[in-house]
Amino acid sequence: MKQIIVMDMLIEFEKKRIKNLYIRVLPPDGRVHVSAPLSMPEDEVMKFIISKEDWIRKQQERIKLRNTDTELQYSSGESIPLWGKEYTLIVSEKEGYSRVWTTEYSINLEVRKNSTLEYRKHSIDNFYRKELEGILPDLIAKWENRIGVKSSSWSIRNMKTRWGTCNIRTKNICLNLQLAKKHPICLEYVVVHELVHLLERSHNSIFKAYMDQFFPEWRKIKKILNDRV
Structure with a gap:
């Protein structure tokens, strides 16, 4: 992995055996990580990063604001x-x-x-965790039936950078513990998102078409979900 400077931003950059280019802004310091297909020219990657400058800086500011929040002391009145x-x-x-x-x-x-x-x-x-465990079995079964897929298992984990993951090989769905803080529709969106990955691995146009079919409001819910933890 190498580091490059784009528009005064330090970017972690690597090429991988993937089909699409991905940009992630990661807590706790707002660092930017870019993964690109092996065949994509570096100047094309640079152009894409520049086109996403406003989005990157917005995400960095969101992380900065989150980090300045007062940490819970788990005392009465909070x-x-x-x-x-x-x-x-x-x-x-x-x-x-x-x-x-x-x-x-x-x-x-x-x-x-x-x-x-x-x-x-x-x-x-x-x-x-118990709140999530009380909802997830029925919620996952509901959407497995609607989408026409079947996960092998599901789990709950505290994750810093993702709301959920789907292991395509094992068909295991993992959900972020922090989803219990969000509106239930956000949990439903993440469940649908991860199950759709059993139909399409990448976040490409096919994946988005499936999301539009099964969960038409997904873009709106995604924005609500990512506003704040």
Whole structure:
């Protein structure tokens, strides 16, 4: 992999055995990574990067704003997201294992006395995982039937740069734990996106046509999903 300068931007650049050119702006520092087909001339890659300058800088600014947000301390009174809504976190202490439950306006976290920030975060992450696990089996089955594909398995993982992945060889679908913070329609979009990859590996015109067929509002939902975590 080499580094190049384009429009005062430092770009990580590599050529791979792929059909399409991809640009990704990655957290936590907003670095730009470009993957291009082996046969694509470098000057053509440069022109494409220049054409995407506004988009790249917008993504870098979004990451910068995200990084300046105050980190949660998992203390009472903080605002915490669930399924696209903001709830007030209420923390209480008791002996035994942690417990998390919701009311109309609050997410309640019950933990041991003097529990660490990491332990509280882990408890909330487990809560998010259970929320996803309660929805995903039916949601995936619904869209497998509509699209006409069958995944072999699915999993949930905390991912920094992707909302979901699909292993074409094993047919495993992996969803980002952070999707529990978003509106449920965003989770549905990611499930459809990954299942469609079982029909078409690349993000090409064929893939987009499938998305238009099965999930016509996907572009709008994608924008909502990528606004903020």
